[in-house]
Amino acid sequence: MSKIAFVQKNKIPPSPAPISEVGVIGWLKQNLFSSWFNTLLTLLSIYFIFIILKDFIPWAWGGHWDTKSLRECLDLNPDVACFSVLTARWKQLLFGLYPAEEYWRPTVTFILLIFSIIPILFPKYFRFFWFSIIYPGLAIWLLWGGSIWSVGIVYIGFFLGVLLFILLLRNITKNMVITGISSILFVILFFIFFSNYLVKNLDIIIPISLPPVESLKMGGFTLSLIVGITGIVASFPIGILLALGRQSNLPIIKMICVGFIEFIRGVPLITLLFVASVLLNYFLPPGTNFDIVLRVIIMVTLFSAAYMAEVIRGGLAGLPLGQHEASSSLGLTYWQSQRLVIMPQALKISIPGIVNTFIGLFKDTTLVSIISLRDPVGLASTIRADQTWNGIYWELYVAIGLMFFVVCFGMSQYSQYLERKLKTDK
Amino acid sequence: MEKTKINITDEVAIHISEMNKWYGNFHVLRDINLEVMRGERIVVCGPSGSGKSTLIRCINRLEEHQKGRIIVDGTELTTDLKNIDKIRSEVGMVFQHFNLFPHLTTLENCTLAPIWVRETPSKEAQEIAMEMLEKVKIPEQAHKYPGQLSGGQQQRVAIARSLCMKPRIMLFDEVTSALDPEMIKEVLDTMIQLAEDGMTMICVTHEMGFARQVSDRVIFMDDGQIVEQNEPESFFNKPQSDRTKLFLSQILGH
Numbered sequence: 001m002s003k004i005a006f007v008q009k010n011k012i013p014p015s016p017a018p019i020s021e022v023g024v025i026g027w028l029k030q031n032l033f034s035s036w037f038n039t040l041l042t043l044l045s046i047y048f049i050f051i052i053l054k055d056f057i058p059w060a061w062g063g064h065w066d067t068k069s070l071r072e073c074l075d076l077n078p079d080v081a082c083f084s085v086l087t088a089r090w091k092q093l094l095f096g097l098y099p100a101e102e103y104w105r106p107t108v109t110f111i112l113l114i115f116s117i118i119p120i121l122f123p124k125y126f127r128f129f130w131f132s133i134i135y136p137g138l139a140i141w142l143l144w145g146g147s148i149w150s151v152g153i154v155y156i157g158f159f160l161g162v163l164l165f166i167l168l169l170r171n172i173t174k175n176m177v178i179t180g181i182s183s184i185l186f187v188i189l190f191f192i193f194f195s196n197y198l199v200k201n202l203d204i205i206i207p208i209s210l211p212p213v214e215s216l217k218m219g220g221f222t223l224s225l226i227v228g229i230t231g232i233v234a235s236f237p238i239g240i241l242l243a244l245g246r247q248s249n250l251p252i253i254k255m256i257c258v259g260f261i262e263f264i265r266g267v268p269l270i271t272l273l274f275v276a277s278v279l280l281n282y283f284l285p286p287g288t289n290f291d292i293v294l295r296v297i298i299m300v301t302l303f304s305a306a307y308m309a310e311v312i313r314g315g316l317a318g319l320p321l322g323q324h325e326a327s328s329s330l331g332l333t334y335w336q337s338q339r340l341v342i343m344p345q346a347l348k349i350s351i352p353g354i355v356n357t358f359i360g361l362f363k364d365t366t367l368v369s370i371i372s373l374r375d376p377v378g379l380a381s382t383i384r385a386d387q388t389w390n391g392i393y394w395e396l397y398v399a400i401g402l403m404f405f406v407v408c409f410g411m412s413q414y415s416q417y418l419e420r421k422l423k424t425d426k
Numbered sequence: 427m428e429k430t431k432i433n434i435t436d437e438v439a440i441h442i443s444e445m446n447k448w449y450g451n452f453h454v455l456r457d458i459n460l461e462v463m464r465g466e467r468i469v470v471c472g473p474s475g476s477g478k479s480t481l482i483r484c485i486n487r488l489e490e491h492q493k494g495r496i497i498v499d500g501t502e503l504t505t506d507l508k509n510i511d512k513i514r515s516e517v518g519m520v521f522q523h524f525n526l527f528p529h530l531t532t533l534e535n536c537t538l539a540p541i542w543v544r545e546t547p548s549k550e551a552q553e554i555a556m557e558m559l560e561k562v563k564i565p566e567q568a569h570k571y572p573g574q575l576s577g578g579q580q581q582r583v584a585i586a587r588s589l590c591m592k593p594r595i596m597l598f599d600e601v602t603s604a605l606d607p608e609m610i611k612e613v614l615d616t617m618i619q620l621a622e623d624g625m626t627m628i629c630v631t632h633e634m635g636f637a638r639q640v641s642d643r644v645i646f647m648d649d650g651q652i653v654e655q656n657e658p659e660s661f662f663n664k665p666q667s668d669r670t671k672l673f674l675s676q677i678l679g680h
Contacts (some may be wrong), residue, residue: 322521328514331511345529
C-alpha cells in the first residue's frame, strides 16, 4: 500500500527553457522542421519560390525602360521585360484622357485626399476633421472644374440648414422631429429657389473657376479612385442603415431592406452597370443628362451597401442580447444605444468583413471598362490596340496590378492595425 | 444580524395589480399583485422557469405585460415611449451576466448613461462615477476594460454603473449565479451595503443567507404565480405552502 497523504515542502523556482526551444533555432524547429513531413513541405516551398524568382528577377531587373516600341524591345533582348510602355504611357494610366495641361488638378486632389483621410484613420493623433468635411466638395470642383460656387452653394445650403436646426432647437422647440423636418424643408426650398440666383451673383462678385472637364475624360487610376473611394464612403452608412432596417421590428421597413439587399446581391454587378449606362436613359425623362460617372458610382455604392449590410448584420448577430438590455435598462434611447453601445461593437466584430467588401468594391471598379469607361484595365486594351505596343501583356497588367495591390494592401494593413487597437479583452 | 426596518416608508414605489404575461400561448405570469414600499428590500425566489426574472424584467419594460397594470414611481407603464424611458432612467438593473459594455472602460461604462440620458456634464459624471466605484470598492480599476476584470469585479462595476443614474429602485436579476464561489461574497457585501443605505431593492436570488440577513420580505414564485410571501424569519421557519416547503427543502437541504 502506498501512502496517500503528501505535503510539498519545497517551492520549485522557475528556470529558463532549454536553448533548443527558444530563439531562432527554437522558432525554426517549431515552425519549419517540426516533423519529417513539415520539413519536406518547407523544402518544397523554398524550391518553388526559387524557380519562380529565378525567371522573374532577371526578366524584371533587366527590363527596358526607354525604347520607342515593343519591336525595338524585342530586337534588343526578347527575354526581358519591356517597361518602356509604362514610360510612354504612365500619364494615361494615371489620368486617362484628362487634358494634359490640367494634370495638376487630379494630382493635387489626391495629395489632398491623403490629408482628408488621415484624421479619419487616426482620429487620436490628427484632429483636422473640418478638412475631411470640405474635401469632397473641393475634390469635385478640382476634378470637374467649373465655378467654385456651384459646389460651394451645396455647402452653404447645408450650413444654413444646420444653423436653422440648432437655432430652432435652442429657442423654439425641443422636438427633434419638428426641427429636423423644417430644416430639411428649408434646405430643399433653398436649393430650388435661391441657389441658381445666388450662384450667378456670387460668380459675378467673386469669380473663381477652373476650365470644366467632362466625365468621359476621367480615366485611369484617377477614375478607379473616384469611383472606389466615393463608393466606399457612401456604402458604409447605407450598409449600416440597411443592417439595422433588416433587424427592425417594423415589418414594412424590414421588408424593404430585405427586398433591397436580396435583389442587389442576386444580380451581377455588370448587369447593374449596364443598367446604369444604357437602360437608365429609357426611364429618365428625355433630355436629362445624368452624369455617367455619377450613375456608375450610385450602382457600385448600392451594390456594396447590400454586401456591407449583410456583413454588419453578422456583427450585430454576434452581440449578446444582454448588451441591448443593459443599454435599455439604463434609459438610452434606440438610436443612442445603437450609436454608443451596439454599433461600436458590431462594427469591431465585422472589421475583416467590412474591409473585405471595401477591397472587393475597389477592385470591382475595373468592371467599368465594360461600359467603355477608361479605367486602367480599359486603357490597357486601348494601349494594346496601338501599333507601337501591340502584343504587350505582362508589363501593363503587372503595373496595373501593382497599383491596385498597393491600395488594397494598405487597406488590409489598416484593418489589422484597427483590430489590434480596438482589442480590449487583454 | 440585527437589521433595521426604519427605512420602509408608507410611500408606494411599485404597484402591480392583476398583471398577466404570455410568451405566445405560454402563460408566464398569472395575476400578479404586488405592492413595494419605498425603502423596502424584497427577495424573490423560486424554481427556474417560475417567472421570477420575467416579473422584474416587466418592471422596467424589458418585457411587455399584456394584462393588468404596473405603476412605477407614480408613472404607469404603457406603450408610451416617454414613460418607458423615464421609468428606465429611474430604475436600475443588474444582470446575471453583468452585461458591461466591453468596448468602454469601467469609468466610461459608468458615465455613458448619465452623460447621454441625464445630460450631466462629463466632468461631473466622472466625479459621480468615481464616487460610485469607491462605494463598490474598485476605484483603482476605473481605467481598465471589463475584459480585464474578474467576474466579481465586473458585477460590482455593473452595480456602480446602475447607481450612477441615481436610481430610486434597483432590480437584481440573479446577480451572483454566474460567479465563482469566492466572488459571491464581495458582490453580496456590496448589495448589503446598498440595502443598509435604504435603497428600494427587488432581488431575484438563490442566496438564502442574503435573504435572511437583508430582506424585509421574501416572495416565493412557482408556475408564474406568487405562491407565498412573508417576512424572512417566518418564511424560512414556518413555510405554509407545500410547494414552498418542497423548494426550501431542496435548496437548503444539502
